[in-house]
Amino acid sequence: xPDQEPQNRGHNRxxxxxxxxxxxxxxxxxxxxxxxxxxxxxxxxxxxGAKVVSGEVEITLKINGENKAVKVxxxxxxxxxxxxxxxxxxxxxxxxxxxxxxxxxIIDGEAVYSCTTLAITCQGKTIETVEGFDTGPKGxxxxxxxxxxxxxxxxxxxxxxxxxxxxxxxxxxxxxLEDVKKGLxxxxxxxxxxxxxxxxxxxxxxxxK
Amino acid sequence: MAGWxxxxxxxxxxxxxxxxxxxxxxxxxxxxxxxxxxxxxxxxLYSPHAHAKIKAIDVEPAKKMPGVxxxxxxxxxxxxxxxxxxxxxxxxxxxxxxxxxxxRAIKIEYEVLPHCVTEEQALAxxxxxxxxxxxxxxxxxxxxxxxxxxxxxxxxxxxxxxxGIYSVPVINHVCLEPHGLCASVGDGKAVAWASTQSVMATAxxxxxxVNLAFSEVTVLTEVMGGGFGSKFGAxxxxxxxxxxxxxxxxxxxxxxxxxxxxxxxxxxxxxxxxIKMAGMxxxxxxxxxxxxxxTGGITSGFDVxxxxxxxxxxxxxxxxxxxxxxxxxxxxxxxxxxxxSCALTESALDDxxxxxxxxxxxIRMKNLPGGNLQEVYAEEMKIGAKLIGWxxxxxxxQAAAVRGPIVTGMGMxxxxxxxxxxxxxxVTCVINPDGSVEVRSATQDIGxxxxxxxxxxxxxxxxxxxxxISSRIGNSTYPRGQGSGGSTTTPSMAPxxxxxxxxxxxELFKRVAGAFDAQPGDLSLAKGQLLVKGEAKxxxxxxxxxLGTMPVSVTPEGRDGNAMRELTSTGVGGCQFAEVQVDxxxxxxxxxxxxxxxxxxxxxxxxxxxSQVYGGVIMGINGALxxxxxxxxxxxxxxxxDMELYKLAGATDIPEIIIEPYHTEAMRKRGxxxxxxxxxxxxxxxxxxxxxxxxxxxxxxxxxxxxxxxSALMAKA
Numbered sequence: 001x002p003d004q005e006p007q008n009r010g011h012n013r014x015x016x017x018x019x020x021x022x023x024x025x026x027x028x029x030x031x032x033x034x035x036x037x038x039x040x041x042x043x044x045x046x047x048x049g050a051k052v053v054s055g056e057v058e059i060t061l062k063i064n065g066e067n068k069a070v071k072v073x074x075x076x077x078x079x080x081x082x083x084x085x086x087x088x089x090x091x092x093x094x095x096x097x098x099x100x101x102x103x104x105x106i107i108d109g110e111a112v113y114s115c116t117t118l119a120i121t122c123q124g125k126t127i128e129t130v131e132g133f134d135t136g137p138k139g140x141x142x143x144x145x146x147x148x149x150x151x152x153x154x155x156x157x158x159x160x161x162x163x164x165x166x167x168x169x170x171x172x173x174x175x176x177l178e179d180v181k182k183g184l185x186x187x188x189x190x191x192x193x194x195x196x197x198x199x200x201x202x203x204x205x206x207x208x209k
Numbered sequence: 210m211a212g213w214x215x216x217x218x219x220x221x222x223x224x225x226x227x228x229x230x231x232x233x234x235x236x237x238x239x240x241x242x243x244x245x246x247x248x249x250x251x252x253x254l255y256s257p258h259a260h261a262k263i264k265a266i267d268v269e270p271a272k273k274m275p276g277v278x279x280x281x282x283x284x285x286x287x288x289x290x291x292x293x294x295x296x297x298x299x300x301x302x303x304x305x306x307x308x309x310x311x312x313r314a315i316k317i318e319y320e321v322l323p324h325c326v327t328e329e330q331a332l333a334x335x336x337x338x339x340x341x342x343x344x345x346x347x348x349x350x351x352x353x354x355x356x357x358x359x360x361x362x363x364x365x366x367x368x369x370x371x372x373g374i375y376s377v378p379v380i381n382h383v384c385l386e387p388h389g390l391c392a393s394v395g396d397g398k399a400v401a402w403a404s405t406q407s408v409m410a411t412a413x414x415x416x417x418x419v420n421l422a423f424s425e426v427t428v429l430t431e432v433m434g435g436g437f438g439s440k441f442g443a444x445x446x447x448x449x450x451x452x453x454x455x456x457x458x459x460x461x462x463x464x465x466x467x468x469x470x471x472x473x474x475x476x477x478x479x480x481x482x483x484i485k486m487a488g489m490x491x492x493x494x495x496x497x498x499x500x501x502x503x504t505g506g507i508t509s510g511f512d513v514x515x516x517x518x519x520x521x522x523x524x525x526x527x528x529x530x531x532x533x534x535x536x537x538x539x540x541x542x543x544x545x546x547x548x549x550s551c552a553l554t555e556s557a558l559d560d561x562x563x564x565x566x567x568x569x570x571x572i573r574m575k576n577l578p579g580g581n582l583q584e585v586y587a588e589e590m591k592i593g594a595k596l597i598g599w600x601x602x603x604x605x606x607q608a609a610a611v612r613g614p615i616v617t618g619m620g621m622x623x624x625x626x627x628x629x630x631x632x633x634x635x636v637t638c639v640i641n642p643d644g645s646v647e648v649r650s651a652t653q654d655i656g657x658x659x660x661x662x663x664x665x666x667x668x669x670x671x672x673x674x675x676x677x678i679s680s681r682i683g684n685s686t687y688p689r690g691q692g693s694g695g696s697t698t699t700p701s702m703a704p705x706x707x708x709x710x711x712x713x714x715x716e717l718f719k720r721v722a723g724a725f726d727a728q729p730g731d732l733s734l735a736k737g738q739l740l741v742k743g744e745a746k747x748x749x750x751x752x753x754x755x756l757g758t759m760p761v762s763v764t765p766e767g768r769d770g771n772a773m774r775e776l777t778s779t780g781v782g783g784c785q786f787a788e789v790q791v792d793x794x795x796x797x798x799x800x801x802x803x804x805x806x807x808x809x810x811x812x813x814x815x816x817x818x819x820s821q822v823y824g825g826v827i828m829g830i831n832g833a834l835x836x837x838x839x840x841x842x843x844x845x846x847x848x849x850x851d852m853e854l855y856k857l858a859g860a861t862d863i864p865e866i867i868i869e870p871y872h873t874e875a876m877r878k879r880g881x882x883x884x885x886x887x888x889x890x891x892x893x894x895x896x897x898x899x900x901x902x903x904x905x906x907x908x909x910x911x912x913x914x915x916x917x918x919x920s921a922l923m924a925k926a
Contacts (some may be wrong), residue, residue, distance in 0.1 A: 002471065004270065006746070055485050065303050073304075074307055075306065076306065080305065080306075083242070084244075084250070084304065084305060087244050089235075089238065089239075089242035089244070090234075090235025090236070090264045091235070091662070092239075092385070092386070092434070093239075093241075094385045094386075094467070094852070095467050095852035095853070096466065096467050097467070097849065097851055097852070099851065099853045100385070100852050101620060101854040102385060120898060129858060130234060130235035131233065131234070131235045131236070133235075134232045135230060140233075141233035141234040142233075144229070144233035145223050145225050145226075145229035145230040145232075145233050146229075146814050148225060148226065148817060148820045149230065149233070150226075150232050150233055150656075150817075151436040151656035151657070151658075151820055151821075152385065152387045152432075152433065152655060152656030153228075153232030153233070153237060153432060153434070153823055154231075154239065154385040154434030156232050157233075157235040159876065160233055160234075160235075171494075176701060178235065180860070181860040181861045181863070182438055182860075182861060184859075184860040185859045185860045185861045186851065186859075187860070188857050188858075188859055189385075190383050190385050190435050190437075190857065191435060191656050191824045191828075191830075192821070192823060192824030192825070192826070192827030192828050192858075193820060193824060194823075194827060194858075194860055195820075195823045195863070195866060196820055196823070198858070198863075199862070
């Protein structure tokens with residue numbers, strides 16, 4: 001019974017819509033939800049002077065240290081923007097629903113599933129993709145290569161990215177196998193290269209010291 | 210003809226794959242990463258219904274949508290759709306978002322027909338007949354059976370007989386790179402970047418789809434994101450991309466979305482078996498009777514071998530019935546029919562051992578098949594038993610004595626596979642005057658390390674390092690190469706690589722010997738040097754410079770079957786042991802340890818070989834614990850066509866895994882044998898047996914999910 005939702009207690013649908021990318025939400029909602037969407041939209045415009053966009057707009061994304069101008073629709077995910085509009089194809093589209101981690105990128109220092117992040121929400125943020133990583137002997141890609149932490153390799157950019165972010169966050173700490181498993185549990189590999197991935201992560205942790 | 214080197218420098222050592230850094234750094238371009246100039250995005254429209262007739266289809270609204278360049282109808286009015294996920298139409302547009310919008314704008318009027326999406330539905334009395342003809346009636350193809358000896362008489366005389374129903378569900382391939390390709394057709398030529406296990410088969414199919422000669426079509430698969438048996442041809446979506454490209458004059462990419470990839474990108478047939486097994490107190494199996502059925506969806510393809518492995522059992526009978534349901538056609542799945550046959554047989558065998566009071570290790574040793582694998586199995590079993598600590602094994606009755614919910618158990622299983630090479634494939638070896646070396650063939654690396662293995666062979670023969678060799682594959686215009694299926698790529702390609710590089714070396718010797726005042730027979734190669742009568746005379750590069758301006762380029766004839774046997778073999782064993790922990794209150798199974806002992810002849814690269822075995826085991830863990838395609842009998846739709854509810858192991862699900870190559874002198878002498886399929890076969894059965902051992906009762910249905918474990922415990926209570 002949506003009309004009996006408690007007010008001012010945690011999240012309500014309007015808050016959710018405001019946080020989840022209005023335009024994209026509006027495209028798929030119907031009925032009562034549309035009314036809530038319209039209200040949320042009005043709130044945002046009134047409170048924050050937010051601009052509701054539709055059609056293609058040009059935005060600037062800071063990717064691997066470079067500012068890149070790109071035209072996107074409000075509904076474009078960061079992943080599709082990277083792959084289809086900027087030809088940055090390291091991050092892969094696999095599940096497209098935040099289940100598998102193949103699309104992982106680092107935004108403002110946090111590993112994020114780019115398949116469920118809207119590109120327009122990434123303006124002004126620092127985006128790092130696998131293409132920007134050090135490929136030398138101290139880097140994570142090198143460790144994956146040496147320890148055969150990949151087979152078909154389609155999940156690998158996501159694993160490498162998640163691994164780098166995990167190790168960066170744990171710099172100076174003694175990283176155990178259990179830590180690595182927990183740190184990489186947001187990614188899925190179908191070929192079953194996990195053992196090589198674990199070895200690579202532990203080796204990369206040592207190399208980073 | 211010489212064989213593999215007696216004391217190799219590189220072969221059998223651990224060598225990182227040559228394309229590993231490109232993959233790990235995101236630089237490797239997969240077919241789905243290709244963005245040729247002007248590329249359009251193609252999106253498929255597929256059936257939302259399990260069974261329906263298209264009464265009317267109107268694509269005009271789609272054609273008017275922004276960015277749309279072409280719409281192609283694949284199923285016209287009057288056509289029958291036979292499963293959720295079957296192709297109906299395709300749209301090519303400037304952006305993928307626009308193509309998706311246009312697909313949504315296509316108007317279709319369906320007449321929904323009655324469906325059967327589960328075997329229960331298809332086999333029920335009065336079920337709607339969804340497939341007819343070809344000997345199919347009541348949604349099944351009549352049982353095909355084979356009988357040996359007199360099973361009924363043997364069962365009557367046996368010391369113990371067990372009978373059970375065991376089953377393995379339909380599971381999906383879940384290739385991470387979806388099926389598809391990007392095609393550019395124009396000016397009487399076609400180029401396609403395809404995610405395929407066979408560039409040659411794909412090129413052939415594309416040529417006929419756009420009416421071009423095979424020689425005008427180039428299929429490229431530099432790397433690809435997993436196939437596991439499901440990616441051998443251009444397929445309807447690939448042909449459609451090529452046709453849309455021809456129509457629009459622009460490159461067109463069609464890669465399935467995740468839902469359709471799960472629905473139609475490939476699945477493994479289920480198997481249910483009513484198995485009766487009889488044996489004597491000394492542990493000998495005297496009879497096995499299997500009545501089995503399973504479904505390959507809308508096509509046949511179900512088949513199991515009962516009994517699996519134990520070919521010496523004197524009295525056997527097995528019937529297989531293919532059941533047809535409204536689901537996409539099955540596809541070859543890493544070791545077709547073996548994992549199911551293994552699970553059914555090995556589960557029943559452990560139940561028989563338990564009833565006879567015989568140790569599962571001993572009953573397997575007692576009933577090993579004869580022939581050259583008998584000793585291999587026996588040795589592998591002893592090694593595996595030691596590594597898992599089989600001396601800690603206790604009978605199932607131990608479970609009742611354990612207090613608290615947590616119980617542990619151990620199980621094991623055996624498997625077999627062929628993995629021989631196919632004759633007739635060719636490799637070109639080019640030695641350039643600047644010392645660069647290329648090997649070329651129209652095979653592909655689907656993640657196995659096939660590209661690396663060719664470079665290892667070339668480097669070994671030429672006394673060079675692996676990094677000195679350019680291993681060029683994944684191009685359909687190169688000399689005929691093997692399709693990557695059935696663990697055949699490496700054994701098929703290793704002999705022609707050996708031949709091409711050996712002959713190129715001999716040709717080099719012939720052409721440069723004069724420059725060193727020597728006869729060709731005086732020359733040899735080692736450590737990047739050319740030797741004359743054993744003495745280093747020039748660096749590899751300086752020696753190649755003597756070629757002048759023309760390279761050495763040889764493409765020997767492919768070997769015939771007999772000649773293949775000089776360098777390769779077929780037929781492997783292998784055994785796996787599992788230790789599990791089960792919570793009897795929640796039904797959650799945790800694999801604690803897995804041991805795999807595997808032979809596969811001469812191992813070319815120990816590092817990628819081990820990765821294949823680890824990967825096979827982990828794929829088996831997935832089948833044992835998580836994987837199951839779930840169909841809704843009411844709506845006829847698949848309920849888990851995603852990667853959220855279709856479960857696969859993540860990092861914290863991975864147990865301790867011990868891989869032991871059985872790589873003795875005798876095995877190395879056998880020559881090269883493929884490794885892709887064998888290590889994934891018996892994992893499921895070993896884990897199932899460990900669960901039975903832990904909880905004291907057989908969990909008859911895979912996966913060993915909480916629901917199936919608790920159901921079995923409830924049935925016992």
